[in-house]
Amino acid sequence: MATAAQRSSLGSLIFLSRWLQVPLYLGLIVAQAIYVWQFMLELWHIFEEVFLHGGMKEADIMLAVLGLVDVVMIANLLIMVIIGGYETFVSRIKLDDHPDQPEWLSHVNANVLKTKLAMSIIGISSIHLLKSFIEAPTILARPDGFDTLLWQTIIHLAFIVSAMALAWIDNLSVKHPPKAVPAVDHGREPLANPPKVTDDRHDPVHVL
Numbered sequence: 001m002a003t004a005a006q007r008s009s010l011g012s013l014i015f016l017s018r019w020l021q022v023p024l025y026l027g028l029i030v031a032q033a034i035y036v037w038q039f040m041l042e043l044w045h046i047f048e049e050v051f052l053h054g055g056m057k058e059a060d061i062m063l064a065v066l067g068l069v070d071v072v073m074i075a076n077l078l079i080m081v082i083i084g085g086y087e088t089f090v091s092r093i094k095l096d097d098h099p100d101q102p103e104w105l106s107h108v109n110a111n112v113l114k115t116k117l118a119m120s121i122i123g124i125s126s127i128h129l130l131k132s133f134i135e136a137p138t139i140l141a142r143p144d145g146f147d148t149l150l151w152q153t154i155i156h157l158a159f160i161v162s163a164m165a166l167a168w169i170d171n172l173s174v175k176h177p178p179k180a181v182p183a184v185d186h187g188r189e190p191l192a193n194p195p196k197v198t199d200d201r202h203d204p205v206h207v208l
Helices: 006-052 058-089 103-107 108-134 138-140 145-175
Strands: 196-198 205-206
Touching: 006 058, 058 108, 108 138, 108 145, 138 145
Parallel strands: none
Antiparallel strands: 196 205
């Protein structure tokens, strides 16, 4: 049978294993840099087409700008995963006095992070769906064009339903938090008949 010291060492080792996630978040930072590079390439392509090659059609400019917005929203999603995930699952980021601390980071937890990620995914899906609607005449000209638009809409609605379900579950967890388990003092025997005291509202409160 494991001793208390062995159990403590095993628990410490398991707790230290959270640092194995650090390379994952560093990899997401590299992915963020790749998206920045992709954004600059697409921006330069728009600039080149508009000012050097005689201009672009309004619909083409709108689609190109939506592509830039799509890159930005994915980058925002990466930031939330990197900062929120590291703060929640690895280690605290001490930014209490930093003027640029994100407002949502002060109360981030697993449920809040999942809800915000779901909302970001809905935003990204909305951009893709809007691009498809702008290109609807071209898409519907294809044999499977209608099915493509239909399935994109259904998938977008599925994202919305999922986000609403996560928000509802988070709201339930706030309204009904888990009950705290009272600490037990192992140094003395519990009293068979604990004395009762009365608070300001005359409600009996048990004192251990």
